[in-house]
Amino acid sequence: MATLMTVPELHQRLETGERTVVLDVRWVLGRDDGHVNYLAAHVPGAVFVDLPTELADHAEAGLGRHPLPSPDRFQEAARRWGINDGDTVVAYDDSGSMAAARAWWMLRNAGVESVYLLDGGLAAWRAAGYPLEPGEVTAVVGSVSLSDGRMPSITEQEASKWSREGVLLDARAGERYRGEVEPIDPRAGHIPGALSAPTTQNVSSDGTFLPAGELRRRFEDLGLDENSNVAVYCGSGVTASHEIAALEIAGFKAALYPGSFSQWSNNAANDVAVGDAPFEDGAGGPSSMSPADGSSVEA
Secondary structure, three states, X not given: OOOEEOHHHHHHHHHHOOOEEEEEXXXXXOOOOHHHHXXXXXXXXXXXXXXXXXXXXXXXXXXXXXXXXXXXXXXXXXXXXXXXXOXXXXXXXXXXXXXXXXXXXHHHHOOOOOEEEEOOHHHHHHHOOOOOEOOOOOOOOOOOOOOOOOOOEOOHHXXXXXXXXXXXXXXXXXXXXXXXXXXXXXOOOEOXXXXXXXXXXXXXXXXXXXXXXXXXXXXHXXXXXXXXXXXXXXXXXXXXXXXXXXXXXXXXXXXXXXXXXXXXXXXXXXXXXXXXXXXXXXXXXXXXXXXXOHXXXXX
């Protein structure tokens, strides 16, 4: 299954009337202007998806900031977006697919096979000169039947031993991995044994994914090969989905740790390491440091 759809491909589908459900998943941690920006201008026909309420359950310390919703809740949302069985779904955002990848992973996990990320997102659509439209799009309610468990995932307990039995990638920014800054979670640092692999290095300056060969070299430089057993986490399981998409483009399969560091760091029984070394021990206490703009904080 392909992971990406280009802007010209989506435009052609919309122009020729091929059945396509377009999802606008504009969201950045620490900001609440996604829907406002959507109302101002979006890809024609795109339905807005609210990540905190439709792609996540309520935050719980024991589960993380963005726990996955129940299959029934997610199916209800997918039908509200107008998805029917067999539809092609394309998700985009305006942040290099960092938020849209959450919808991509969840739909793939729920059994939707024809689901893509719009490579480059809204910026690429604008750059191509294609039209935008304002206002709310309310879809005709769909009838899709979703399942669960189609994509690999790991639990908190499995994460504790994964780095010794496989490869555990930390998709957050390097300074959060090292424990130099932690703007939202109770302890700073990383899961012992995890390797730093920031999601921002999966994309070029225009927000499109790097070519498959470059991505493969990136992950091979981290020690991955065709036999690697890979899992990924981030702050709360959102941008880790982006890393899984990048790994898929590069030819690797990877599991998601949905609770991610927000779950891990809330459990006092879990060790937290700081510094560049995967297993370097440290107290990982709370930090008062925070970035100047919440838009730079990955989930």
